[in-house]
Amino acid sequence: MTFDPSVWRVRPEPGPLTDPTDSGVLDGETVAVKDLFAVAGQRVGAGNPAWLGAAPVEEAHADAVDRLLDAGAALAGIAQTEEFAYSLTGANAHYGTPPNPRAPGRISGGSTSGPASAVAAGQASVALGTDTGGSVRVPAAYQGLWGIRPTHGAVADGGLLPLAPSFDTVGWLARDAATLARVGDVLLPADTTALPDPAPLVLSDALLALAAPEVRDAVGQLGRAVGAERIDWAPEPGWLAAFQVLQAAEAWAAHGAWLADRMDTLGPAVRGRFERARSIGAADAEAARAAVGRARTEIRARLGERVLFLPSTATVAPRPEDAEAAREATMLLTCIAGIGGLPAVSVPVATASGLPAGACLVGPAGSDRALLELAGRIQA
Structure with a gap:
């Protein structure tokens, strides 16, 4: 090999x-x-x-x-x-x-x-x-x-x-x-949260709309097949920005001392992120932390004991020249589980053209094993 x-x-x-x-x-x-x-x-x-x-x-x-x-x-x-x-x-x-x-x-x-x-x-x-x-x-x-x-x-x-x-x-x-x-x-530890049987799956049109048509169609089709209930729910404006600011501030806290005089060792894209990270002041970082905390509370309360069904990414795998452009749209979807601190399982689906994509199951905190079992039933 x-x-x-x-x-x-x-x-x-x-x-x-x-x-x-x-x-x-x-x-x-x-x-x-x-x-x-x-x-x-x-x-x-x-x-x-x-x-x-x-x-x-x-x-x-x-x-x-x-x-x-x-x-x-x-x-x-x-x-x-x-x-x-x-x-x-x-x-x-x-x-x-x-x-x-x-x-x-x-x-x-x-x-x-x-x-x-x-x-x-x-x-x-x-x-x-x-x-x-x-x-x-x-x-x-x-x-x-x-x-x-x-x-x-x-x-x-x-x-x-x-x-x-x-x-x-x-x-x-x-x-x-x-x-x-x-x-x-x-x-994984033992679950601390049980999912109802059957698990109540919910699907948001607003979240589906964040994905490109071929991904939206593939994920929506699977959602309908497993009986996901349609709900009216969308991420709040500012959630992703707060996530990114806090992530950047913590990344600089973790690596800034070593990188401070070694930024030239980084590739252009990652260097750009760390350059922005080191410009974040303490007040902005704490404001982002507070915003993330409020968003986490809202996400968990809104989800309750239900399982959210959404696209894992906004697009199929892009070609290299389109990679950075697809990143922001995908993070609008992925940041929900990240902010919520929630378990998320990506289930493979195929688009009409045969390209791989993912449908994501986001469950209540502490329901990891039950979520994996639910994913297995979806595969079956």
Whole structure:
């Protein structure tokens, strides 16, 4: 198998980076780990060669990695991420853009781009990644994969390089719902919120309208097939802006001290985001934090015990020249679960032209396992 440096940073051949323990529900599974998680004996590269060069060798696995290996999975390798996970396109200025096996010539989606591409190509069965603003759900939709962003804080993040702790979550992708759920059996705590049976699914025309026609049609068709009730609900103006300001302020708090005199080590798109991030004052950051808090309360109250059904992304995987233009429209959709701190599962759908897209199930906080079970029933 040819080593693709846009997909993998560490990919030993032959065989995996770690041997399986043959000890649990993940026996036979192989995991592509996003290059933000500590792997014993390796460095965390964060998609940036300068950071990689200065990083220490890790002495222990990140919590999530450790639990997957203890459950019998083998570590296929360390897969690429966009720099510091601060993007959604999949393009890394230093290592390239991982291919999209399901939509050749189109972007892979990020920032869990390398692990997702590895799973879509059959080089691993599980992608361990992160989702702050959509970094699991976007590549899942673009590459026809199943992916979950858990309830904020549900999965231990020890040994994970942060971006914006108010929104960072440990997430994962797989080619089928059953594998996605088995990983959940290992990483997720018991649910603290039960979904009614049957789970009340709701679909908002205003949210559907944020997506391009081909995505809107595919998601709407599935929504009707599963009996989702139409509701009148739309995100408030200013929610996305507050999310982005707080995310940026926290990203600079996490990495600004190191980046202050190393901005030239970043690719243009990510550098532009960090330049804006360091210009955010304390008052603006606190105002954004307050706005996010109010929005979280409203989103949770409006959703209640229902499951919101919406597009995972606003478009199918765009071509590289259109990638940044599609980002803002998609974040209008992905920020809802992020602001709410809610679990979200991306279910693959296909457009009329055969391109992959995603339908997203957003459930109440603490309903992660039930949401995975519901996704599996939808697949069946």
